[in-house]
Amino acid sequence: MGQADPRKAFSNAFLQLGREYENLIGISCDSASGGGMSSFQKEYPDRMVEAGISEQNAVSMSAALAKQGFIPVIVAITPFLTMRAYEQIRDDIGYMNSNVKVVGSGGGLAYSTLGSTHQAIEDVALMRTIPNMTILTPCDAYDITQALRFAVENEGPFYIRMPRQPREIISDERKVVLGKAEVLKKGDSLAIFAAGPMVEEAQIAAEILKKDNLDVAVLGFLTVHPLDQGAIDAYAQKVRAIFTVEEHSIVNGFGCAVAQSLADRKNKPPVYLLGIPEGAKNTGPYKELLNYYGLTGEKIAETMKKTIGEAKL
Amino acid sequence: MKAFDRDALECTAFHIRRHIVNTIVNNGEGHGGGALSCVDILAVLYFAVMNQDDTASPSFENDKFILSAGHKSLAIYSTLVEKGIVDVSVLDTYNKLGSPMPGHPDATKLPGIEFSTGSLGHGLPLGCGYATAAKMKHAPYRTFVLMGDGEQGEGSNWEAAAFAAQNCLDNLVAIIDENGLQINGTTCQICKPTPFEPRYEAFGWSVKTVDGHDVKALYDALTAVPFEERKPLLIVAKTKKGKGISFMEDNVDYHHWHPGEEESNRALLEMEQAGKRWT
Numbered sequence: 353m354g355q356a357d358p359r360k361a362f363s364n365a366f367l368q369l370g371r372e373y374e375n376l377i378g379i380s381c382d383s384a385s386g387g388g389m390s391s392f393q394k395e396y397p398d399r400m401v402e403a404g405i406s407e408q409n410a411v412s413m414s415a416a417l418a419k420q421g422f423i424p425v426i427v428a429i430t431p432f433l434t435m436r437a438y439e440q441i442r443d444d445i446g447y448m449n450s451n452v453k454v455v456g457s458g459g460g461l462a463y464s465t466l467g468s469t470h471q472a473i474e475d476v477a478l479m480r481t482i483p484n485m486t487i488l489t490p491c492d493a494y495d496i497t498q499a500l501r502f503a504v505e506n507e508g509p510f511y512i513r514m515p516r517q518p519r520e521i522i523s524d525e526r527k528v529v530l531g532k533a534e535v536l537k538k539g540d541s542l543a544i545f546a547a548g549p550m551v552e553e554a555q556i557a558a559e560i561l562k563k564d565n566l567d568v569a570v571l572g573f574l575t576v577h578p579l580d581q582g583a584i585d586a587y588a589q590k591v592r593a594i595f596t597v598e599e600h601s602i603v604n605g606f607g608c609a610v611a612q613s614l615a616d617r618k619n620k621p622p623v624y625l626l627g628i629p630e631g632a633k634n635t636g637p638y639k640e641l642l643n644y645y646g647l648t649g650e651k652i653a654e655t656m657k658k659t660i661g662e663a664k665l
Numbered sequence: 666m667k668a669f670d671r672d673a674l675e676c677t678a679f680h681i682r683r684h685i686v687n688t689i690v691n692n693g694e695g696h697g698g699g700a701l702s703c704v705d706i707l708a709v710l711y712f713a714v715m716n717q718d719d720t721a722s723p724s725f726e727n728d729k730f731i732l733s734a735g736h737k738s739l740a741i742y743s744t745l746v747e748k749g750i751v752d753v754s755v756l757d758t759y760n761k762l763g764s765p766m767p768g769h770p771d772a773t774k775l776p777g778i779e780f781s782t783g784s785l786g787h788g789l790p791l792g793c794g795y796a797t798a799a800k801m802k803h804a805p806y807r808t809f810v811l812m813g814d815g816e817q818g819e820g821s822n823w824e825a826a827a828f829a830a831q832n833c834l835d836n837l838v839a840i841i842d843e844n845g846l847q848i849n850g851t852t853c854q855i856c857k858p859t860p861f862e863p864r865y866e867a868f869g870w871s872v873k874t875v876d877g878h879d880v881k882a883l884y885d886a887l888t889a890v891p892f893e894e895r896k897p898l899l900i901v902a903k904t905k906k907g908k909g910i911s912f913m914e915d916n917v918d919y920h921h922w923h924p925g926e927e928e929s930n931r932a933l934l935e936m937e938q939a940g941k942r943w944t
């Protein structure tokens with residue numbers, strides 16, 4: 353399928369939805385161009401609110417705008433939005449069940465070279481605790497388009513964690529469903545549950561492990577909260593081990609959520625969490641950093657092989 | 666907007682104060698000082714200034730009020746009771762398990778509350794959102810935000826102050842209930858936020874200062890909005906914390922009031938004497 357720029361995909365999707373929904377508005381924190389809202393702003397300048405570098409104000413304003421019938425989509429660099437304005441997201445969006453769409457621009461290690469202040473490896477952990485919040489982690493351009501559409505078409509708070517690096521489009525003939533995991537590869541021996549850009553790396557890992565006669569299933573989770581419990585239970589019953597892979601701290605992210613979802617199940621397989629260790633804050637070129645944290649397809653396959661060998665699974 | 670009626674407004678303010686005192690005495694504790702300081706402002710807003718009567722298109726037509734200083738909840742609860750929006754019996758549930766009237770207002774539990782507040786520094790940004798929505802929809806409603814003076818320490822207020830001026834939100838009216846006290850001392854002892862007038866003016870606001878217990882001064886200021894075209898408005902209301910109960914007035918110990926039997930009796934007696942004016 354080739355690669356696609358996530359920001360371009362978001363920009364196209366936002367503009368298209370803007371044409372369909374006249375109450376859709378954009379909220380910028382000096383982030384309109386960086387966040388992929390320029391096309392929308394050009395066509396609908398009167399439907400853009402520029403808050404400036406003021407995330408707390410921008411989030412609270414969005415909640416009030418939503419109460420007056422608008423559908424605000426607020427885009428800003430992920431840590432500044434989800435962490436600085438966390439309390440505003442909790443009180444004014446979450447508890448109030450406001451129809452605001454929070455978009456974290458550059459989730460995970462996207463700003464890999466820019467330093468630990470710009471990386472966002474705790475955002476899913478934080479957003480999981482916001483009441484009423486649906487969390488979407490798109491993996492490619494198709495997912496981004498669908499994620500934004502789900503968010504706009506469905507009432508209530510959404511958090512979309514935007515990737516930044518171009519990723520291989522899996523297929524634009526897929527049909528992703530809100531709240532459902534997507535089985536990208538069937539398999540009976542092991543399963544990889546992947547979120548966001550790790551979906552592509554998980555598929556690479558599964559291909560590598562084929563050579564070792566390991567039949568590895570790959571499930572992509574666009575929706576990481578609430579989780580698709582049915583899919584998790586189904587695979588927990590048939591595989592020897594589940595590996596979760598996320599471009600996020602292993603503390604309280606997607607992997608923890610999967611493990612938590614199986615906590616009260618009997619006869620479950622072990623769940624291994626692959627992600628970024630607690631307190632890590634290395635920087636560098638994106639692919640090199642993924643490799644450093646063991647999050648490339650090759651490294652994931654290597655870890656899985658070693659793990660099942662040591663555990664005699 | 667209604668014609669000015671000093672006696673009616675002062676009578677309403679008295680009844681609001683009496684609800685506050687009764688509720689705290691019955692419950693045993695509550696944020697008394699700040700609730701009592703903003704009563705006259707609420708009485709003038711709700712009973713003379715704000716349009717809240719449109720039923721056909723309330724979201725579009727009716728003025729909005731946000732109590733940013735959510736700890737003054739008993740003042741808005743009591744105002745809503747006087748307004749007939751909430752039954753007086755609900756005050757008996759204050760702070761009780763599952764009450765629609767907790768220590769800070771919860772918009773999901775009580776009619777008449779726009780947003781749940783309590784964490785300081787949310788009201789002005791929320792007000793900016795309402796005011797921006799009105800501009801975008803060409804709606805006539807105005808947005809009133811009541812803030813505390815200690816609350817001005819929150820940086821989010823200054824984000825909102827800049828936004829409101831930048832976007833010419835002359836439909837946004839902020840009111841600072843300047844009673845001069847916060848939990849641990851006077852505002853000037855803690856982290857001096859004053860003077861408010863030149864600070865907000867420097868951000869591009871139009872500012873007036875009034876006696877926050879003089880219903881005529883409040884009425885004149887609140888009915889003169891906008892003061893200047895294309896500028897957001899600030900009314901600095903000079904007040905006394907604990908206004909109406911002699912031993913609480915200007916006393917830093919009464920931010921959160923735990924009245925014992927003696928204080929309860931004294932406060933109830935002072936209320937009774939004040940009420941004789943209308944009996």
